[in-house]
Amino acid sequence: MSIIEEIKKNKIVAVIRKSNEENIVPILKALSDGGVKSVEITAETPNVGRVIETAVNQIGEEVHIGAGTVLDPETARTVIMAGAKFIVSPTLNTETLKLTNRYGILNIPGVMTPSEILTAYENGAQMVKVFPADVLGPTYIKNILGPLPHVQAMVTGGITIENMNEYLAKGSVAVGIGSNLVNASKLKTKEDYRDLTERASQYTRKLTELER
Numbered sequence: 001m002s003i004i005e006e007i008k009k010n011k012i013v014a015v016i017r018k019s020n021e022e023n024i025v026p027i028l029k030a031l032s033d034g035g036v037k038s039v040e041i042t043a044e045t046p047n048v049g050r051v052i053e054t055a056v057n058q059i060g061e062e063v064h065i066g067a068g069t070v071l072d073p074e075t076a077r078t079v080i081m082a083g084a085k086f087i088v089s090p091t092l093n094t095e096t097l098k099l100t101n102r103y104g105i106l107n108i109p110g111v112m113t114p115s116e117i118l119t120a121y122e123n124g125a126q127m128v129k130v131f132p133a134d135v136l137g138p139t140y141i142k143n144i145l146g147p148l149p150h151v152q153a154m155v156t157g158g159i160t161i162e163n164m165n166e167y168l169a170k171g172s173v174a175v176g177i178g179s180n181l182v183n184a185s186k187l188k189t190k191e192d193y194r195d196l197t198e199r200a201s202q203y204t205r206k207l208t209e210l211e212r
């Protein structure tokens with residue numbers, strides 16, 4: 001299955017900020033045990049290339065590992081060389097899209113307006129990150145899909161267990177969840193990691209309500 005299909009199947013992409021080479025593997029295992037199988041490790045993380053490399057080498061195919069907060073082509077190349085399977089940005093940079101398309105890597109640029117969404121697609125995007133989603137609301141997605149039905153939107157920013165399914169019901173194909181799911185710098189004890197697995201399970205269980 002292609003990475004875009006995996007993301008659409010799993011629906012949740014965990015946004016991991018402030019991880020490091022020591023905690024990234026236990027974080028990914030805890031998320032995976034809770035059913036969250038796609039993650040973005042954000043690029044402002046110190047030594048992000050080494051963190052991604054560690055994650056990819058030790059986790060293998062169990063989790064789909066991408067890089068987030070990729071602002072420019074230079075960073076995109078660094079994370080791709082480290083093994084990132086997809087990249088996500090808060091902004092739209094057409095040079096970054098050109099680079100990721102050169103390497104055949106899925107790029108999910110950040111967009112807010114209909115014109116930005118269209119510019120992303122004109123430059124080869126296959127999915128966009130609608131950000132920050134909470135200032136736009138779930139109905140925004142439904143409105144966008146009227147004139148732009150081919151758009152695949154992953155909403156990010158302020159997504160919670162309470163509002164997640166509403167965005168998906170309005171046509172989002174995936175949700176990116178950061179602070180409400182994982183706070184890497186606060187994870188210290190075994191219990192913290194157990195709690196992370198439990199929180200991830202609650203999110204994945206919540207998704208099943210959509211199918212009912």
Ligand SMILES: O=C[C@H](O)COP(=O)(O)O
Pocket residue numbers: 015068090156157158159176177178179180
């Ligand atoms: O770029 C993604 C955001 O940092 C995630 O936002 P969030 O923490 O509100 O989920």
